Amino acid sequence: MAEKEKKVKKHSKTTEQVSPKEIAERIKKTAESMVGQIGKQQDPEFTTMQRGKSNVVWDEKKGYLELGEKEVTRTFLNIAHARKFMQTTLIMQKAQDYLSHNKTASIREIYYELKHTIADTKENTFEGQDESDPIIVDLEHSVDTIREKLNLHANPKGTLYGDVTLLDRMHNNDKFNASKLGRGGWSIMSRVEPEEIELVDSNAEYLLVAETEAIFERLIEEGFPKKNKCLLIGTGGQAARGTRRLIHRVHKELDLPVYVFTDGDPYGWYIYSVIKQGSMALAAHSEFMSVPEAKYIGMTIDDIKEYDLQAVTEHMKEGDIKRAKEMMAYPWFQNKEWQDQLKKALDQKVRIEQQALANKRLDFVATHYLPEKIRNKQFLP
Amino acid sequence: MSGKEIKEKSSKKSNGDEKSDIIVKAAANLEKEFKEHSVAEFFKKNKQMIGLYGKVRTLTMIVHEYVTNSLDACEETGILPNIDVKIDELGEEYYEVTVTDNGPGISKENVGKAFGKLLAGTKFHRLKQSRGQQGIGCAGCTLLSQMTTGKPTKIITGKEGAKAISLELTIDPSHNEPKMNEVKELEKDFRGTAVRAKFKGVLYRDSEQGALEYLRRTVIANPHAQISFRDPLGQKTVFKRTQTELPELATEIKPHPKGVTVDDIISMGKRSGARSVAGFLNNEFDRMGAKALDEVKKRVDFDLGKDPKKIEWDEAEQIIKAFKQIDFIAPTTDSLRPIGEKQIQNSLQAIVKPDFLTVMTRKPTVYAGGYPFQVEIAIAFGGGAGRKVGEETKMEIMRFANRVPLLFDQGNCALTKSVQTIDWKRYDIKDLDNSPLTVFVNFISVHIPYTGAGKQAIADEEEVLEECRLALMQTGRKAGVYISHRRRAGENQQKRLMFYKYIPEICKALSIITKASEDSLKKNMEKMVLAKLKIEDQKEAEDNAKTEKTLAADENSIVVDNNKKEKTKKEGKK
Numbered sequence: 001m002a003e004k005e006k007k008v009k010k011h012s013k014t015t016e017q018v019s020p021k022e023i024a025e026r027i028k029k030t031a032e033s034m035v036g037q038i039g040k041q042q043d044p045e046f047t048t049m050q051r052g053k054s055n056v057v058w059d060e061k062k063g064y065l066e067l068g069e070k071e072v073t074r075t076f077l078n079i080a081h082a083r084k085f086m087q088t089t090l091i092m093q094k095a096q097d098y099l100s101h102n103k104t105a106s107i108r109e110i111y112y113e114l115k116h117t118i119a120d121t122k123e124n125t126f127e128g129q130d131e132s133d134p135i136i137v138d139l140e141h142s143v144d145t146i147r148e149k150l151n152l153h154a155n156p157k158g159t160l161y162g163d164v165t166l167l168d169r170m171h172n173n174d175k176f177n178a179s180k181l182g183r184g185g186w187s188i189m190s191r192v193e194p195e196e197i198e199l200v201d202s203n204a205e206y207l208l209v210a211e212t213e214a215i216f217e218r219l220i221e222e223g224f225p226k227k228n229k230c231l232l233i234g235t236g237g238q239a240a241r242g243t244r245r246l247i248h249r250v251h252k253e254l255d256l257p258v259y260v261f262t263d264g265d266p267y268g269w270y271i272y273s274v275i276k277q278g279s280m281a282l283a284a285h286s287e288f289m290s291v292p293e294a295k296y297i298g299m300t301i302d303d304i305k306e307y308d309l310q311a312v313t314e315h316m317k318e319g320d321i322k323r324a325k326e327m328m329a330y331p332w333f334q335n336k337e338w339q340d341q342l343k344k345a346l347d348q349k350v351r352i353e354q355q356a357l358a359n360k361r362l363d364f365v366a367t368h369y370l371p372e373k374i375r376n377k378q379f380l381p
Numbered sequence: 382m383s384g385k386e387i388k389e390k391s392s393k394k395s396n397g398d399e400k401s402d403i404i405v406k407a408a409a410n411l412e413k414e415f416k417e418h419s420v421a422e423f424f425k426k427n428k429q430m431i432g433l434y435g436k437v438r439t440l441t442m443i444v445h446e447y448v449t450n451s452l453d454a455c456e457e458t459g460i461l462p463n464i465d466v467k468i469d470e471l472g473e474e475y476y477e478v479t480v481t482d483n484g485p486g487i488s489k490e491n492v493g494k495a496f497g498k499l500l501a502g503t504k505f506h507r508l509k510q511s512r513g514q515q516g517i518g519c520a521g522c523t524l525l526s527q528m529t530t531g532k533p534t535k536i537i538t539g540k541e542g543a544k545a546i547s548l549e550l551t552i553d554p555s556h557n558e559p560k561m562n563e564v565k566e567l568e569k570d571f572r573g574t575a576v577r578a579k580f581k582g583v584l585y586r587d588s589e590q591g592a593l594e595y596l597r598r599t600v601i602a603n604p605h606a607q608i609s610f611r612d613p614l615g616q617k618t619v620f621k622r623t624q625t626e627l628p629e630l631a632t633e634i635k636p637h638p639k640g641v642t643v644d645d646i647i648s649m650g651k652r653s654g655a656r657s658v659a660g661f662l663n664n665e666f667d668r669m670g671a672k673a674l675d676e677v678k679k680r681v682d683f684d685l686g687k688d689p690k691k692i693e694w695d696e697a698e699q700i701i702k703a704f705k706q707i708d709f710i711a712p713t714t715d716s717l718r719p720i721g722e723k724q725i726q727n728s729l730q731a732i733v734k735p736d737f738l739t740v741m742t743r744k745p746t747v748y749a750g751g752y753p754f755q756v757e758i759a760i761a762f763g764g765g766a767g768r769k770v771g772e773e774t775k776m777e778i779m780r781f782a783n784r785v786p787l788l789f790d791q792g793n794c795a796l797t798k799s800v801q802t803i804d805w806k807r808y809d810i811k812d813l814d815n816s817p818l819t820v821f822v823n824f825i826s827v828h829i830p831y832t833g834a835g836k837q838a839i840a841d842e843e844e845v846l847e848e849c850r851l852a853l854m855q856t857g858r859k860a861g862v863y864i865s866h867r868r869r870a871g872e873n874q875q876k877r878l879m880f881y882k883y884i885p886e887i888c889k890a891l892s893i894i895t896k897a898s899e900d901s902l903k904k905n906m907e908k909m910v911l912a913k914l915k916i917e918d919q920k921e922a923e924d925n926a927k928t929e930k931t932l933a934a935d936e937n938s939i940v941v942d943n944n945k946k947e948k949t950k951k952e953g954k955k
Contacts, residue, residue: 031894038891038902041909076887076906077913079876086883093890121882 018145024099026143027092034089043077046088049141049284056283058331063292064277065332067141067284074138084135090114090125091135098151104191107136107147107154137281146285147241153190158243159213161185161220162231164202164254169195178231183220188233190242192249199253204231207250208297208370211235211262211271215354215365222366228374231256238271241282244289247275251291258291259374264299265316265351266323269341272296277332295379297370299352301344307369312356316349337380436474436584437591438789443478443522443583444468444592447576448599449512449785450495450519451482452606454574456627458485462606468592470613474582475530481575486540489548489564496523496536496576497552497559510631510718510827512785520559522578524552529581533562539571585613589768589777590788596620597732598779598786602720602823603628604728623727629718634827635667637712638704640751646697650689661689662700668709676707714745714753717825720784722937725759725821730939733819736763736867739859739938740821743852748844754826756845758852760818760860763867764941767817774817780839781823787837794838796822799849808861809868822849859938866928873914873921880910 034044048071049055055068076085094110097103105113111132117124126132140147147153160178166186168174178186189197208230210216216234219225225232231250235243251258260275262268276294278286304313316324327333328342345351357365373379448464455462460483467479487495499520523534539545548564587593596608600620607622636645655661662669662677662685678685680703683696692700722740729738738761745755768777780787780796791797800820805813830840839845884906892899932938 028894031891035891035895035897035902038905038909041905041912043909043913076883077880077909079879082880082883086886089887089890093893096894118882119885123882125886 018149020099020102020149020151023143023145023149024096026145027096027099027139030142031089031092031096043075044085046074046085046138047071047142048074048138051137051141051281051283053280056280058277060331062287064286064290065280065283066278066286087126087131087135088138091132091139095136095139095150095152102151104151104153106190107133107152110136110152141284146288148191148193148245154241156187156190156242157236157240158188158246159185159216159234159236160188160231160246161216161233162202162225163204163229164231164250165200167198167200169198175200179225183217185216185220185232185234188240188243188246190240192242192246194249197246199249202231202250202254202256203229204254204256205229206257206259206374207231207233207247209233209235209239209247209258209260209275209294210354211237211268212354215261218362219366219370222363224366224370228371235271235275239275241289244275247294248289248291251293258294259297259379260294261297261354261370262299263351263353264301264303264345265353266320266327266342266345268299269296269338270323270327273327273330273332295381297373297379299354299356300380301341301348301350301352304350304352307357307360309352309356309359312359313350313352316345316351320351321346321349335381341380436582437586437588439525440468440476440478440580440583440585441590441592441595441788443525443578443580444480444595445785446519446522447478447480448596448608451480451484451574452599452603453512454484454487455482455606456630459627460484461622461625461627462603462608464606464608465610466592466596466608467611468585468613470585471579474584475579476583476585476613477577477579479575479577481573483573486538486543486545486572486574488540489546492536492538492548493550493559493561496520496534497550497561499524499552499557510716510783510825512783519576520552523550523559524554526578526580527551529583530579532579534576534578536574536576537567537571538574539567541572545569545571587612593618595786595788598781598788599784601725601728601732601779601821602781602784602786604720604724620732623731624724628720631718631827632716634713634716634753635665637667637751638669638673638707638709640712640749640828641666641701641704643694643697643701646700647692647694650692650697653689655689657686658689658692659685667712673707673709677703680706711747712751712753714747714755716827717745717753717755719755719757719825720823722757725757725823726937726939729759729761729819729821730941733761734765734941735761735817735819736766736941737761737860737863737939738941739856739863739935741852741856741937743848746844746848748826748830748842752826752828752830754824754845754848756848756852757821757823757825758849758856759821760853760856761821762819762860762864763817766819768819773815776814776816776818776820779819779821781821782829782831782836782839783825784823787839790832790835790838793832795841795845796824796839796849798841799846799853802846803850803853803857805857808857809865810857810861820853824849859932859935862928862931863938863940866924869924870921873917876917877910877914880913881907884910 030046034046037044049067050070050072051067055070057066057068059066074081074085074088076082091110091114094114098105108129111126111129114132115124115126136147136150136152140150163177163179165175165177176186204225208219210219210232213234213236216232219232224230233243233247239247247258250256258275260272262271272294276291278290282289304310324342324346328339333339333342354365357369360368444466448466451464452462463483465481469477469479471477496519499518526532526534533549533551535547535549537545537547545567546564547567549562551560551562552558553560585591593610593612596610597620600606600608600622604624605622605627607620609617609619611617649665650658650661653661653665655664659674659678663674674685677700681696681699683699719742722742725740726738729735729740738759740757740759742757743755745753747753767774778791778797778800780791780794787794787796800822810816810818824839824845829836830842830845832838832840884903888899888902888906891897891902932940
């Protein structure tokens, strides 16, 4: 049974200005509306934005994905909704509790806090985190905020290295430079809102985002950030929310160009597209996370010939082929360069990893590949 | 080797070949030996041919022989059968079987014939609905016992008003003759027959092919019988009778011209008292009137006035050929004795204890042009229906031929095939094999078309398959009405529970956020659910009324209401 669909106007107030108290108030209002409905013996309702491809809009002018205007209403007296409705009230209660007591928790912690067996059944309130995570996103959208404002965060992932000074307002106002924390750099927190982490200043000229931790470490070992006056962020696969938020802030607040370096395959290219234009799952938050001006360095299918890497390519798997075909159809991939890349990949059925450059020499990536590409402005849009 | 071949070989002697002399001598010996081979010897060497293979199967077969013997004896003398079966384990693959009945008893003169002479009971071409020998007969059991253990079979038997006797019986296999020892007259009063024999190389299992299941099914198809059983572990089961009238005895019928062979004609002619072939045909065959006789006359080249004892092979062939060409009226079918819809209903209800039951006895019809037959079908669903395998319940097919359970060769049987070719999804049975379903099929005929000597599967006669399918579809439809109704009722109940279980969680959460009273929230939400389901209840009630009306109008169906323990429609409980 599909949840009820209707079109409404979005909240107009910008998320960044909302205080925790106000968020707590919004949750309370939603709960009170449910209580009112129950009092009148009406089926209680919970309304949120519809998510997924069918409600994602590509805004070409802004350069990022936005959530459309379709809403869904979840009601209790519907066999298909009843369990989710129950779960929603539990998440509402817990988020409200965190906000009013000034606590924060990971989305895994809230899952464990709320998981228990429902009385007289063999059923748990949540059977896995995959059940609680979507409800959290429902609530974010329902009260028009982002997860971080609900005092919830995902597991952190991603690392920052380079000459940038940060101030941690939540921890003794520690002030530190991300090039002086050893080779490991600074672990990007899942919440990097300005009221917690301040970007004080930087001498860097650009930000390089690398997909794999291995390349991140290689570049530090070769002294690349210092020699090239850049900041370096390793995403470790798909960029986490905190990492995307930080890339967005470095770009906006420090006014640095952002270059992205991933594996040359549909998965890597999609990582780039999420950093640049936002994701379908979090389309509502693109405004605060995407970097439409970001540029793509590589790997590209053309690099294989250019750098004589024919011997170290890999075959595309079935999943890669399927993904490439899907991506070719996305509106934000409708430009000559990317259609060309995807087509070449599909024609040759090959992919090329970042680390394949080690086939030349270990330091080739740091001494030749990246500097040359950046010097010649050899980017994909 | 036949005598004809031997003659041919002996004719070679005139060729003066020395070698052939030896061959002729050997052949003569062989012939002599062959003549001395009695039926018993033949049996001894060819056990497999008559279905005696498999350790479990053999033990079940033995029980079958004794029980069938008892049932037949009781029915023929108007006694309601009480049969007691015991199996004791004496050692590894070594068992003793004891069967006691309350039948008429056997006179001393006849005991040997009944338990000690193979093929003694078989009558030539007896066209009568009977349980028939499916395997070896009681004498076969006696022989098997003595072959595997060297021990005699012990028998106690007594007739009404006479003193009971006990004796020990063995068979002389080369002469097929019974030998009685230790014959004693007993002082105590006993009417009936008790037989006890030991067997090696057999095995008892509490399985679908075991004696317990055999007896359970026997009572289902013979509701006038009561059988108690004690298994090797000492567990006792009593299957009570649900009918106190004896079934009407089947009458013998004359063979229909379409159902005989050349050999039948010759042997029947030899036994006939008629003076002419015309008289013989007229007297001994069904549907053989003057007009049909004329038709035969036109088609044969010999005089129908000749002595029927002297019909030659080629003359018999002409008669059969004529029979095939002539249009005869279908055979009379009034000789068939079905168990009866009510009787099956009662016995399945008492023994299987299903939640739903529907029964149908089809009208008699004919297969292969010359054999009358009839099928009886019952479908039982839910409750005790189906076969329990561990935690699961599987569908089971109970096959019978003239009330005798068929436990083996299920896959080759036309009755099984007819069940498998039904599209059960139409009757709301989504997964046939894993449904709590018992399908009962009784095939009744004066002549059962078995597929093999084991006599456990019925051949794929087109008319038989068609009759079974029709009956299965008709009963299946009724079962479908019940099953889909029951499923819907279950779904509504589940819905109610599903809403109710979430209410406490929701009310607690909302009460913490808003400080509203948890109790009043709960009350309101429960009311709300009931209000919603009431609308659906109304639909359900209408649904119920419709289903009950449909099933109540049908006297062959029973719905057991678990709440009221038992609710029977009209006829069912009379």
